[in-house]
Amino acid sequence: MTASNPEFEADCIRRILAGEKQLFHSLIRPCERAIYFLLLSLLRNEVEAEDAAQDTAIKVYLNLSNFRGDSQFRTWVLSIARNEGLGRLRKAASRREDSLDAQIDEQTGDYTPALLTSWREVPLEALERQELGDILRKAVEGLPPIYRNVVLLRDIEQMDVRETAAALGITEGSVKVRLHRARAMLQRDLAPRLEGFAPKRTGMFGWLKS
Amino acid sequence: MRIDCKHVWEHISGYIDGEVDQALRAEIDRHLETCEICSAVLDSTRNVVVLVADERVFELPTGFSERLHARLDRELELAGSS
Numbered sequence: 001m002t003a004s005n006p007e008f009e010a011d012c013i014r015r016i017l018a019g020e021k022q023l024f025h026s027l028i029r030p031c032e033r034a035i036y037f038l039l040l041s042l043l044r045n046e047v048e049a050e051d052a053a054q055d056t057a058i059k060v061y062l063n064l065s066n067f068r069g070d071s072q073f074r075t076w077v078l079s080i081a082r083n084e085g086l087g088r089l090r091k092a093a094s095r096r097e098d099s100l101d102a103q104i105d106e107q108t109g110d111y112t113p114a115l116l117t118s119w120r121e122v123p124l125e126a127l128e129r130q131e132l133g134d135i136l137r138k139a140v141e142g143l144p145p146i147y148r149n150v151v152l153l154r155d156i157e158q159m160d161v162r163e164t165a166a167a168l169g170i171t172e173g174s175v176k177v178r179l180h181r182a183r184a185m186l187q188r189d190l191a192p193r194l195e196g197f198a199p200k201r202t203g204m205f206g207w208l209k210s
Numbered sequence: 211m212r213i214d215c216k217h218v219w220e221h222i223s224g225y226i227d228g229e230v231d232q233a234l235r236a237e238i239d240r241h242l243e244t245c246e247i248c249s250a251v252l253d254s255t256r257n258v259v260v261l262v263a264d265e266r267v268f269e270l271p272t273g274f275s276e277r278l279h280a281r282l283d284r285e286l287e288l289a290g291s292s
Contacts, residue, residue, distance in 0.1 A: 021286045021289070022286065024282065024286065025279055025282060028282070029275075032270070032274070032275060032278065033270060036270055036274065037268060046271055050271060050274060050277070050278075053274075053278065054277070054278055054281045054282075057278060057281075057282055058281070058282070058285050061282070061285065061286070061289070062289075111219070112216075112219065113219055113222070113251045113254075113255065114251075114254070115247050115250075115251065116250055116251075116254060119254070120250055120253045120254065120257070121253055121254070121257045122257055122261060124260070124261070124264060127261070127264055127266045127267065132261075133266055133267050136261055136262050136267045137267060137268065139262075140262055140268075151262070152268075155259050155262055155263050156262060156263055156267075156268050158263065176223070176224065176229070179223055180220075180222070180223035180224065183222070183223050183226075183255055183258065183259060184219070184222070184223075184255070186255075186258050186262070187251070187254055187255045187258050190258050191254055194254075194257075194258075194261075
């Protein structure tokens with residue numbers, strides 16, 4: 001993620017609207033990843049997410065004069081991306097994201113974590129193994145949509161609670177609750193599968209604090 | 211106030227993000243000192259958060275950016291000629 005820079009953005013927007021169209025490339029570039037992963041999360045199809053990301057960027061350009069500056073530029077861009085994604089879902093009628101949202105959110109599920117004792121930490125170097133990346137991706141992709149969206153924006157794109165809430169059109173409280181549940185689900189799902197990537201214990205209680 | 215394991219699990223995510231208040235954080239820390247289970251749950255949850263956030267896990271498709279900007283170029287040109 002690239003940190004947003006409101007002054008740069010405001011200056012860019014002013015100049016683009018005055019005719020320096022090529023500057024739009026620089027304006028949209030820091031938002032590319034977030035746009036794509038939000039759409040991938042909604043649409044669950046790489047080709048369609050890319051197509052929707054392109055349409056989003058074009059809509060941002062065409063509507064640039066409507067940006068009021070009362071939210072962060074990226075938040076505004078992501079709300080356009082979200083509308084694009086939801087519009088496509090509705091058109092395809094393949095999934096009912098909104099009603100699904102309500103149903104899942106009402107549930108008070110059991111979010112008990114995996115009570116592991118066999119490993120503590122998988123080091124980042126283990127990501128050199130393709131297999132580990134695949135396991136992590138599948139775990140995130142396997143989350144129910146409302147949880148997946150929040151993980152993608154908060155943990156993967158490192159957006160703050162406020163921005164995530166604005167981009168997804170939910171309250172900050174919902175962001176926190178969903179993120180908590182999502183992380184618990186990921187921990188429970190991944191705990192048994194990550195064990196093999198953790199450093200081996202030196203003895204029966206080798207990792208325990210002495 | 212003594213808190214139990216379940217109480218700790220309910221606040222794991224907020225604890226990781228530094229969102230729990232000072233008093234609760236102190237309680238959780240005290241619990242973690244003696245509870246190996248919760249301590250492992252916290253470590254593994256934090257580890258999962260760090261791992262999925264690594265940019266090697268979720269990458270843009272190859273050529274994504276090039277294709278996006280090429281399409282934008284065509285659109286900007288079109289907008290310019292209208």
